[in-house]
Amino acid sequence: MGFERRRRAGSILNLTPLIDIVFLLLVFFMLTSHFIEDEAIDIDLPAAKSGNEATGKEFVEVIVNPDGELLIDGRTIDLEHLEQTLRGALHAPETRFVRLRGDHEVRLGLAVSVIDAARSAGAEALDILTRQP
16 A cells, blocks of 8 residues: 655745834834933033033932922922932932032022032932033
8 A cells, every 4th residue: 555645835934024013113113212311401501621421320310490499300399308308319229329400590509508408318429410611
């Protein structure tokens, strides 16, 4: 008896539609992703010739806008509650520094109050952000 051997049909997988879908997903995510932008608050940093590049992400940023409002994480904070808010923010793991981003028109007294509140809250260091002239 001669059994006929079945020939196995070779299945070829067409990858063209898969590549098209991956390419479309790549384009979609590139167009819809948000790039890191600086704060939306219009702040004109003071100019300084001396200074170092800001590095690290273990900090709490205090923003002082031209009107004298204090902001931490996008929330407006009263000067009376600043120390308490900083104390809570500095309690987070690996957060030991305070970064002050203030407009060049801000009163010196307000900046000193922020520095004092940061020291009282337990900050190890305080950076004041400036721009190159």
